[in-house]
Amino acid sequence: MSEQMTGAQIMCEALIREGVEVMFGIPGGAIMPFYFAMWEYRDRLRHVLCRHEQGAGHAAEGYARSTGRIGVCIGTSGPGVTNLVTPIADAMMDSTPLLAICGQVGSHVLGKDAFQETDITGITMPITKHNYLVKDANELPYVFKEAIHIATTGRPGPVLIDITKDAMQKSIVPNWDVKLNLPGYKPTYQPNRKQIREALKLLLQAKKPLIIAGNGVIMSGAADELRHFAEKLRIPVITTLHGIGSFPEEHPLSIGMPGMHGWVHVNRAIQTCDVLFNIGGRFDDRVTGKASTFAPNAKVIHVDIDPSEIGKNVKVTVPIVGDARATLLALLEEMPAREELADLHSAASDWMEHIREMQDKHQGKQQYVNRADTLHMTLPPHDVYQKINQTLALRGNYRVVTDVGQHQMWAAQLMDWNAGPRTHITSGGAATMGFSVPASLGVAIAHPDETIWVICGDGGFQMTNQEMATIHQEGIKNIKVAIINNGYLGMVRQWQELFENKRYSGTPLSGPDFAKLAEAYHWKGITVEHSDQVQAAIDEAYATDGPVLIDFRVEREVNVFPMVPQNASIGDMITVDPQAS
Template identity: 85%
Template sequence: MTKPLTGAQIMCEALIREGVEVMFGIPGGAIMPFYYAMWDYRDRLRHVLCRHEQGAGHAAEGYARATGKIGVCIGTSGPGATNLVTPIADAMMDSTPLLAITGQVGSHVLGKDAFQETDITGITMPITKHNYLVKNVDELAYVFKEAIYIATTGRPGPVLIDITKDAMQKTTVPNWDIKLNLPGYKPTYHGNRRQIREAIKLLISAKKPLIIAGHGIIMAGAHRELQEFAERLRIPVITTLHGIGAIPENHPLSIGMPGMHGWVHVNRAIQECDVLFNIGGRFDDRVTGKASTFAPNARIIHVDIDPSEIGKNVRVDVPIVGDARLVLQAFLEDLPPPSELADLHTHASDWMEHIREMQDKHQGKQQYKNRAAMVNMALPPHDVYEALSRTLNARGNYRVVTDVGQHQMWAAQLIDWNHGPRTHITSGGAGTMGFAVPAAMGVAIACPNDTVWAIVGDGGFQMTNQEMATIVQEGLKNVKIAVINNGYLGMVRQWQELFEHKRYSGTPLSGPDFAKLAEAYGWKGLTVERSEDVQDAIDEAHATDGPVLIDFRVEREVNVFPMVPQNKSIGEMILSESQA
């Protein structure tokens, strides 16, 4: 290509060359040249006009999380760019490959407080893998290729490109013969074989080994290798919140989720184990509780593609830097034959029997199992999840996107996640209320043949529900929303009840009639107030050829248990209000 192009045209060409097909954004003054050029590429670049830049960023995250490809979001200068800060931070915490493109005022007025000028590269420096301010049209072809490479390799994450308006308007003949030169950026993908063999020795000698499967398994596409490895050694597998889907929960070696709202038997198994193999998880504080008391009896093996995560939160005996799938393949190659694993298999059988005994002892006492405690409730939230779980697993072809709060933890606990990776998508590290509705839109575009359920609380839903208009405008018929409506900012209220003498300060929450709001947006809206109506509403949502919202008006003051109090060991769990 030898003809001159504007900078804005180069941006479009660069995105197409990197395989981008969908972008989410809102135009404005400084980014207008890009939108002008975009018109000529509309057959190859789909632009989704969102209602708020935060929604655009979360939609791009949802698209990326569902596909493994880069998500692209766009904003103009000033408030358009700053509205992208929350999804950028969310993507950074959850290792989501994201490209944020922002317009900037002309280079001749940079630094002069021009209209809608904001130093977005300075603002986002701590929450991006890298960012750029481009003032020269000749840099654009290289910058876009480098930015997408950085965002999608190693530990994925967000990259921002801020481009002055004049750089988009000027013309040049782009150089597409690009060789990247990043001497300081060389991700390690293949683990050290000596350390892998050391880890295998530890696992074979263990009597109570455990595997923790984190988000890295999902991102690397390592679920098959994980399952084969666990089966060959017969080691129980724990899945973190972001690791859900790494192994089907109906697999005999799957034992559930750990941490603050994990199961008692899982947390106690961690505290008892003698070798803990964490692959693709970063030992987040919501998993470890008080870090100094975490897995006190265990030798710890930690596999992570980001070397800075190893040893950051907990001590590690065998560190292995690398991609989860490639490292597991190396483990599988180096495992001894089955004849040499007989002792391990014997210990594994006894160990799993012990874990299941703990599960039988404690899980049956959980609130959601105790129907007598809910006999006076018109609609316990657990009944909603029971019906959703039953329906999703019977139908298949689903994705679930959850917001942040009590409903998020109930979804992780109470839905049986048996259908593989990328079926469960949530905001983890940043805990961003308002994530689910726009993220579900991105997932729905990425997965048009799947039914996409957004499970939200009435608090988070009211932060970004305007993207319901975008869903209608885009003709998306596969999105369903379940509002777990308890009239509170529920998780905060729970903490206030348990630890702050029931001072419900700032947590009682009002809202509109959500079903009527849905209808105003062109959705079907349903309201459910009784347990006996839950399944019919879910069935109607699936039978409807179009987006549906169900307002589940659940019992207002039901809590999520088990629960590990802040700064406590995961061995110190609250199982009910009476223990608080």
């Protein structure tokens, strides 16, 4: 191109050149030139007008998490961009490729407390992979190319571009012949072969090995390689909360989720294993419990594309920096012949048998039952999950987005995750209440032919439910919302019950009639108060050609078990059955 373009037009062109198709945002004063230019590109760049910038950021996260492509969100200067801080932090914690485009006041008034001026690059420096303040339109072609490259490569994450209004308005002849120059940024994808052989040697010698699969397996597209590797060595596989979907739970080597609300047999297997192979997980404290007591008998192999994560929380015997898929392929290449694995398979059978014995002993006792000290005993939450789980398995072609709280842990525990990678989407590291409804917007746009189920609590739902208006305005019909409504901030209330003598300070929660609220937003609204109404409500949601909200008014004081108390070892779990603790 040799003709002049405004900086705002260059922004649109740069996004198209990088394959961006959809953006989520809200216009305002400083970003208006971008929106003016956007009109010319409306056939190639879809803009979704959200009702709050936090919703725009979470929608972009949902799009990115479900596709592996970059999600794009937009805010104007001042409160617009500060409203993006929460999803940016969420994306940083969960390694989500996100591009935040922000308008800034004119360069001639920068630093003078101009109307809606905010130092967003300073604010977000700790929670972005990188950020930019652009005051010259000539920089835009390179900055956008570099920003998206950084956000989507290595360990993915959020990148922010703050652009002054005059840079968007200035007309120049853009130079598109730009080449990346990042001498200090060279992610390591291929693992060191010496480390690969050392890791394999440990695994071949192990009597009680375990694999922990994290989000890195999903992000690298390594689900098939993980399954082949586990099958060859017959190693039991644990999936973290963000690793759900990386390994089918129906597989005979799958044993479940670890950590604070993981299963007793999984945590006890970790505490007794002799080699622990973590691929694509970061040993989060919700997995390890008290880190000094975690896997005390194990030699640890840790695979992560981010070298700063290795050894940060857990002492590692064999560190491997590299991409999860590339690492698994290298391990498979180094694998000995099948006949050399016979003795290993015999030991593996004994180890798996031991784990299944623990599972039979403890997991069957973890049913969520009605509590005698509660008056409202008509709808236990586990009845809702049982019916949703059965229906999803029967119908298929779905993705599930969960919010944060008790309902999130019940979903992870009680549903069978066999639909593959990127079908379970939640907020993990930041644990952002209000994530699910706007995130489902991004997921639904990316996957219009699938049914997107949202499972959220009445607390998180009320933080961002205004995005229901966005969903209606965009004509999105494939979202179904299940509110697990217990009238509390449930997870906080659980801690208050168990550790603070039932001092329910700030946790009893009121709300509107959610079904009527749904109807006000032009959705179908359904209220369920009894177990025998659950299946009919789910069937009606599927039969409705449009978005549906089901208000499941569950028993109020049901707790998530098992659980590991704060600063305790994962071997010290509180369970429904005291004898299992």
